[in-house]
Amino acid sequence: MTASKSLGRLVAVIPAFDESEVIGKVVDEIRAFDASVDIVVIDDASTDDTAEIAESHGAIVLRLPHNVGIGGAVQTGFKFALAENYDTAVRLDGDGQHDASELEKLLAPLERGEADLVIGSRFVDPGGTYRPPLARRIGIRVFARLVSLLGGQRVTDTTSGFLALDRIGIELFAAEYPHDYPEVEATLVALRSGLRLAQVQVRMRERETGSSSITFVRSLYYVAKVTLALLVASLRRYPRLETARR
Amino acid sequence: MTPLRISIVGVVASALLILIVLELIRGRRLKERYALLWLATGAVLLVLSAWREALNTIAGWLGVTGYPPAVLFAVATLFILLVLLHYSTVLSKLTDENVELAQRIALLEERVSRALRASNTTKL
Ligand SMILES: Nc1nc2c(ncn2[C@@H]2O[C@H](COP(=O)(O)OP(=O)(O)O)[C@@H](O)[C@H]2O)c(=O)[nH]1
Numbered sequence: 001m002t003a004s005k006s007l008g009r010l011v012a013v014i015p016a017f018d019e020s021e022v023i024g025k026v027v028d029e030i031r032a033f034d035a036s037v038d039i040v041v042i043d044d045a046s047t048d049d050t051a052e053i054a055e056s057h058g059a060i061v062l063r064l065p066h067n068v069g070i071g072g073a074v075q076t077g078f079k080f081a082l083a084e085n086y087d088t089a090v091r092l093d094g095d096g097q098h099d100a101s102e103l104e105k106l107l108a109p110l111e112r113g114e115a116d117l118v119i120g121s122r123f124v125d126p127g128g129t130y131r132p133p134l135a136r137r138i139g140i141r142v143f144a145r146l147v148s149l150l151g152g153q154r155v156t157d158t159t160s161g162f163l164a165l166d167r168i169g170i171e172l173f174a175a176e177y178p179h180d181y182p183e184v185e186a187t188l189v190a191l192r193s194g195l196r197l198a199q200v201q202v203r204m205r206e207r208e209t210g211s212s213s214i215t216f217v218r219s220l221y222y223v224a225k226v227t228l229a230l231l232v233a234s235l236r237r238y239p240r241l242e243t244a245r246r
Numbered sequence: 247m248t249p250l251r252i253s254i255v256g257v258v259a260s261a262l263l264i265l266i267v268l269e270l271i272r273g274r275r276l277k278e279r280y281a282l283l284w285l286a287t288g289a290v291l292l293v294l295s296a297w298r299e300a301l302n303t304i305a306g307w308l309g310v311t312g313y314p315p316a317v318l319f320a321v322a323t324l325f326i327l328l329v330l331l332h333y334s335t336v337l338s339k340l341t342d343e344n345v346e347l348a349q350r351i352a353l354l355e356e357r358v359s360r361a362l363r364a365s366n367t368t369k370l
C-alpha cells in the first residue's frame with residue numbers, strides 16, 4: 001500500500017476479550033494489509049491466552065489488570081497512540097468481524113484530508129449485504145437517527161466500531177471515550193466536538209467463533225444506557241476542536 | 247400531638263446514630279467526608295424528635311393533620327435518599343478513577359517491558 005506516506009505513522013487498535021481462537025488471524029490479516037502498521041491488542045483481562053497469542057503474532061499487547069469493558073479498553077489503545085505519537089489510528093474488533101482488506105477504503109478520506117474520523121458503515125449503500133437480526137437492525141437504525149438529529153449530520157451506522165482517526169481524533173478519544181457500549185455516544189461526541197466525519201461502505205463478516213457479548217438482558221441495558229448518554233451528551237458543551245489542520 | 251413514646255424512641259435512635267458515626271470516625275473506619283451527611287441526618291432527626299412542638303408545627307405546614315410522626319419518617323427517608331445519591335456519585339468517580347488506573351498500568355507495563363527488552367539487547 002502507498003497510503004502510509006501521507007497518513008504518517010499508523011497504528012491499529014484492537015480490543016480483545018477471550019478471543020484466543022481468532023486474534024492471531026486478525027493480527028496477521030492487518031499485517032498482510034500493510035506490514036508497516038503497528039498493531040496494538042488491548043487484552044481486557046481475558047481468561048484465555050489471548051494476550052500470549054497476540055504477542056506471538058507480533059502485536060504490541062497492552063494488558064489491563066482487570067476487565068474495564070470495551071470502551072475503556074479501546075481508549076487505552078488511543079492513549080497509547082497519543083503517547084507514542086502516531087498520526088493515524090484504525091480500530092478493529094478482535095473477533096475478526098472487521099475485514100482488514102477494507103482498511104484501504106477506511107483510510108482514503110483521511111489520506112485526502114477530508115475527514116478526522118471515518119466510520120466503516122454497513123449501511124451507506126442500501127444494497128449492502130450485512131443483515132443483522134431484526135431487533136439489532138432496529139436498534140442500529142434508531143440510534144443512527146438519534147445521533148443524526150442531535151449531531152446535525154446524517155450518520156448511517158453508529159454501532160459499527162470499525163473506524164479510522166487522524167491525530168485530532170486520537171487526541172479527542174484519548175481524552176474522552178465512554179467506558180461501556182461506547183460507539184454510539186463517541187460518534188455524537190465527535191460531531192459535537194467539530195470533528196469532520198466521513199462514512200464509507202464496508203463489508204463486515206459474521207462472527208466465526210464464540211458468541212456476541214451482547215445478550216438480551218444486556219441489550220436492554222445497552223439501549224437504556226446509550227439513549228440516556230446521548231440525551232445528556234447533547235446537553236453538555238464540548239470544546240470545538242480546531243478544524244483547520246496540517 | 248406526637249405520642250411521648252415515639253419522641254423518646256426517636257431521640258434515642260438518632261442519638262445512637264450520631265454516636266455510632268462518631269465512633270466509626272474515631273476508629274478511622276469512616277472518613278469525615280462521608281460522615282457529614284450521616285451526622286446531619288442524626289442531628290435533624292434528633293431535633294425533630296426532641297422538640298415536639300416544632301414537629302407539630304412542621305406537620306401543620308405540610309398538611310399532615312392526623313399523625314405528626316409521619317414527618318419524622320418522611321425526613322428520615324429524604325436524608326437516606328440524599329446519602330444514597332451521594333454514594334452513587336462517589337461510586338461513579340471511583341469507577342472512573344479505577345479504569346484510569348487500569349489503563350495506566352497497562353500502558354506502563356508495556357513501556358517497561360519494551361525498555362527492558364531494549365536494554366537487554368544492547369547489553370548482549
Ligand atoms: N475490552 C473488551 N472487549 C470486549 C469485551 N467483550 C467483548 N469485547 C470485544 O468487543 C468486540 C465486539 O464484541 P462482540 O461481542 O463481537 O459484539 P458485537 O460484534 O457487537 O456482537 C470484540 O473485539 C470483543 O473481543 C470486554 O468485556 N472488554
Ligand SMILES: [Mg+2]
Pocket residue numbers: 093095097207212
Ligand atoms: Mg463482534
